Each structure stands twice: as structure tokens, then as C-alpha cells.
Amino acid sequence: DGGITQSPKYLFRKEGQNVTLSCEQNLNHDAMYWYRQDPGQGLRLIYYSQIVNDFQKGDIAEGYSVSREKKESFPLTVTSAQKNPTAFYLCASSPRTELEELFFGEGSRLTVL
């Protein structure tokens, strides 16, 4: 079945370590997005990419990095520069732009100890 796969679902890391979250889609979508969600809050956009080898910062990009070397993959690295990395991270994709329906993965919950 087509969809978006995020891994791992749960991740624990020590403070100061970089962490990479995986996001893969087999929907042949051009655009991919990373959001962060804190408890009881809405989603905030970290980075997005509308085409391979190109990506733009969202509202809270500091302390994060991404790459888009393949159409189906958009990994997110949470670096040690991110002050409060513990959160629920959601990856999404859409056929072309955010005007079209977003398809979300099931999320990755990162806890930094």
C-alpha cells in the first residue's frame, strides 16, 4: 500500500547527541514536510522540500537539518544545537504543493534524557 513511513516510532537519546529521523514515501509525491508537535500544541513547520535537491526553512528550522537526495526520502537530523529537542515529529508529503492534500506519517517521538 502507498503511504509514508517514519522510523523509528520511539527514540531515546542523551543530550548533546545528533539524531536522524527517517521519512520515506512511495506516493510519488514531489513535496515533503517536517513538523514538530509539543504536548497540547499544534504543529509547527521545520523544513519543507518541493523538489529533489532543494528545501526551505520553515518557522522553527534552527537546530535542525534536512536533505532531499531522492524523491522518496526526506530525513531530518536533530542536532545538538536544538535547545529543546524532546517532541513528536511528523513527516508529510503532498503531490506538488501544500495547497493539495497533505499525507502524514505516524510520527516519531523523540525523548532526550
Add this chain to the structure above:
Amino acid sequence: DAKTTQPNSMESNEEEPVHLPCNHSTISGTDYIHWYRQLPSQGPEYVIHGLTSNVNNRMASLAIAEDRKSSTLILHRATLRDAAVYYCIPDGNKLVFGAGTILRVKS
């Protein structure tokens, strides 16, 4: 970006209709109104979207005010599986998700 106002929470009885309101008084003329919902510990899922006319699909109906400053998501018969956070997003760029409305459904 257009600002939205949604109730923090609403409650409904099972099998009854639910009307979830959203105010977006600063919406631009070209912004679509999107609705998504998020079940606990899952990613959001698309519900419906529209521009000016009312819209219907298998999940819900979307009623858009004539001046487009507000809209209402209508669930015709709420079920326990409809308990979720509902997001109204009238922004055509980057789909900004606010806090949404927590819908509780009582059996």
C-alpha cells in the same frame, strides 16, 4: 497568514450531528480552507477543503460563510472514532496548524 479562532474543546453525543466552527476573518480571497483531524498519537489526516462553495465528502460537510470569514465543519453523525483534534487551516502557504478543537464524543 490568516489568523484562526476555534473553540478549545467541544463535546457531542454519539450518533448526533456536530458543528465545529472556525473564524478566519483575515483570510485572503485566494486561500482555501482546509480541515484536518488528528487522533491521539497519530499524524493528522485530511478531512475536507473548500474555497467558496459548500463541500461534501464521505467524511464530512464544509459550510463556508458568504463573506468567507468563517466556516463550519459538520459531522453528520458523530461516532466514538470521530473523537480527535480538528484543525481549521485557511492558509494557502505551508498549512499552519494551530491548537485546533478537541472533540469529545460521549456514548
